[in-house]
Amino acid sequence: MDRFLSQTAEYALRAAAWLAIHSPTDPIPARDLSEGSGIPPHYLSKILRRLVLAGLLESQKGHGGGFTLARPPSEIRFQDVLAAVDAYPAPDRCAFGWGACNPDDPCPLHESWSRLSVSFRDWATSTSLADVAEGVARRSPSQAAGFDCVSSSSISTGTPRGTCKGPERNTRGRRCP
Secondary structure (H helix, E strand, O other): OOOOHHHHHHHHHHHHHHHHHHOOOOOOOOOHHHHHHHHOOOHHHHHHHHHHHHHOOOEOOOOEEEEEEOHHHHEEEEEEEHHHHOEEEEEEOOOOOOOOOOOOOOOHHHHHHHHHHHHHHHHHHOEEHHHHHHHHHHHHOOOOOOOOOOOOHHHHHHOOOOOOOOHHHHHHOOOOO
16 A cells, blocks of 8 residues: 555645645636646546535636635645545544444454544644645755745735745746746
């Protein structure tokens, strides 16, 4: 097994994080989001639709349109993103397949599965898109390759980025928003 989350869950988190890091308030075209996040365009369009339907993103059509976060990054938790793509496990899921988890009649995996489930839920409910963006902003330039358009002041306020203007490019050669 080479992944902890499904491909869809990883892509949804990646797309939402990319928007939070690069431009939570200015529309980013799906083409640019696909290129910047490395998510195939057709797969990304399906994920973006689900995130819009869940009220996490807003979509603007036409010239200058694209996708933006519907709320400030600090108000969007990983739990929200995962739930939007049906990747957030039910709280009473039995890992052994015995229906609902029953602590009074535990399955062989109950103890270890319960610890993992609680840890996963704590992570998903306590981590926001702002946490991701702030983590990128704290990195050294070499660690933040491709994310150097981030200014820490814009993360918490949700205002447009101020470190890159016009034709400047980040360290991956992509135009800064």
